[in-house]
Amino acid sequence: MTERPLRADARRNRERVLAAAQEAFAAEGISVPLDEIARRAGVGAGTVYRHFPTKEALFEAAIVDRVDRMTGRARDALNADDAGTAFFAFLRQMDSGGGVKRDLVDALGPRGEQVYAGPTRELQTAIGELLSKAQQAGAVRTDIGLGDLMSVLKGFFIAIHMDSADSAQRERTFAVILDGLRTR
Structure with missing residues (x-):
């Protein structure tokens, strides 16, 4: 059985819920209540449940969307001169553009690696290709x-959120990581 496409208004609501969820999960992790996500999206709780029957389903959709976007950015970077x-x-x-958020920290845990294996594998493949090209250069x-x-x-993503680092500390730590990757 093929799934019927969503009506335009239902699609917009789904996108609003997903965007609000990404924002909420990024700031607070998976502990944010669905009612809060509905409020941020400007929809009723029933609308959230209609599109995402559980908080876990919504969290997964938010992570997969974020990982897919990062994969696209990595693939785009492969075409750079x-x-x-x-x-x-x-x-x-990844650090400043939304990659280092509570939702990804939660997703990096043992369960997350199993649930998001496909999208994560695609992201890692794109990053691996980018790494290889940078090494060849x-x-x-x-x-x-x-x-x-x-x-x-x-380790950086997890440490930054576990320690509640301020932006200056995060910047210094990330600079050390980038410097350690560069050729001498």
């Missing part, structure tokens, strides 16, 4: 593999 600049700009965008150390990079980034 300067692979090194594109690589570091993409990492910087001589901008990134060649002794760093994708696993190393993902471990460092994951």
Whole structure:
């Protein structure tokens, strides 16, 4: 059975709910109540439940959407003339452009890696290609593999939110990570 496309108003409501959920989950993690998401979206709780029967379903949709967008940005960066600049700009965008949020920290946990395996694998593939191009261009150390990079980034994301770091501390810490990736 094929799923019927949503009416225009229902599609807009779904998008509003998803945007409000991303904002709320990014700020507060999965603990935010669905009623609060409905309020932020300007819809009733019934509308939220109609599109997302559980908070977990909404959280998953929000994460998958965010990961898909990051994957698109990584793929776009692959077309840049300067692979090194594109690589570091993409990492910087992950940090400042919404990548380092409570929702991704929650998703990086053991359950999250299983639930988001497909989208995460696509993101990691795109990041791996970007890393490889930056290494070939001589901008990134060649002794760093994708696993190393993902471990460092994951540790950074988790540490920043667990320690409630201020923006200056986050910036200094991320600068150290970027400097450690650069060729000497």
